[in-house]
Amino acid sequence: MLNKLSETIYYLSNQDDRERPTLGLVCGDQFSLVIDAGNSTQHAQEFLHEIEKLNLPPIKYLVVTHAHRDHILGMNEFGAITIVNRQTNELLKEWQSYKFDDQSLQQYVHTHQISAKCMEIIQAEIPNRDSFQLNAPQIIFDNTLTIDLGNKVCIIEKITSTHTNDSTIVYIPDEKVVFLGDAAYGTTTNSLFHFKQASLLPMIEDIQKYDANMFLLGHESICDTVEMTIYWEELTTANQAVTSTSLENAIACFKGENQRDPNDNELFFLKAFVNDRILQSQ
Numbered sequence: 001m002l003n004k005l006s007e008t009i010y011y012l013s014n015q016d017d018r019e020r021p022t023l024g025l026v027c028g029d030q031f032s033l034v035i036d037a038g039n040s041t042q043h044a045q046e047f048l049h050e051i052e053k054l055n056l057p058p059i060k061y062l063v064v065t066h067a068h069r070d071h072i073l074g075m076n077e078f079g080a081i082t083i084v085n086r087q088t089n090e091l092l093k094e095w096q097s098y099k100f101d102d103q104s105l106q107q108y109v110h111t112h113q114i115s116a117k118c119m120e121i122i123q124a125e126i127p128n129r130d131s132f133q134l135n136a137p138q139i140i141f142d143n144t145l146t147i148d149l150g151n152k153v154c155i156i157e158k159i160t161s162t163h164t165n166d167s168t169i170v171y172i173p174d175e176k177v178v179f180l181g182d183a184a185y186g187t188t189t190n191s192l193f194h195f196k197q198a199s200l201l202p203m204i205e206d207i208q209k210y211d212a213n214m215f216l217l218g219h220e221s222i223c224d225t226v227e228m229t230i231y232w233e234e235l236t237t238a239n240q241a242v243t244s245t246s247l248e249n250a251i252a253c254f255k256g257e258n259q260r261d262p263n264d265n266e267l268f269f270l271k272a273f274v275n276d277r278i279l280q281s282q
Ligand SMILES: [Zn+2]
Pocket: 066, 068, 163, 182
């Protein structure tokens, strides 16, 4: 179901069991803008079906926050001008070359380009797969782009991120709402989940410069300022304690600095920063 955040902002909640991220909708007087395209044709169609019921201004723009499969595969359904940063555009070119018939999908699973779960979702939720090809975006920007939907300004920016090097956020100043996509998350490299230590503080600085009190995240739906502040604190406290590839040392350092044991989130982050050290040392 579509959630109404304000008179002009809606979002469709993430569905983790189906690998579906949060999708957003911002409405101006003249046009609407969608944030992220969904993980399949079906996901996008379900979102569009919900939007149709509300009699809102027509969808003119689609912003894709980064080139991960679950955020892009519904792109063709919106009939919108698709906006991405330059790096996302480069990454999408690979997806545009993909074929989606069973044989090709099995090949991609075999070469670890997609997971078996991803193949299952594509097979179940993209009809006419034999002729399916992902469209190319129409607007490519480098750092920042401002769109006015009619008394509704959206600031679209590429930011530093611990998740990918191609993360875009959408900030709606008059609503103090920011759509972060997956920017604030970690990532998996060579089967190791990690947070890029080098990107953490620049990312937090990039995000905190927006005067926002609601944060939409790709796989959490919505966080308020208090929740976001706790998230940043847990991340930065864990980050400070990790100076080597040893989890044992990191936990000891954490206890020494904070005079307490790490909580579950902090322990998760400690492991992720240690993994980053391991990956950096390879
Ligand atoms: Zn992602």
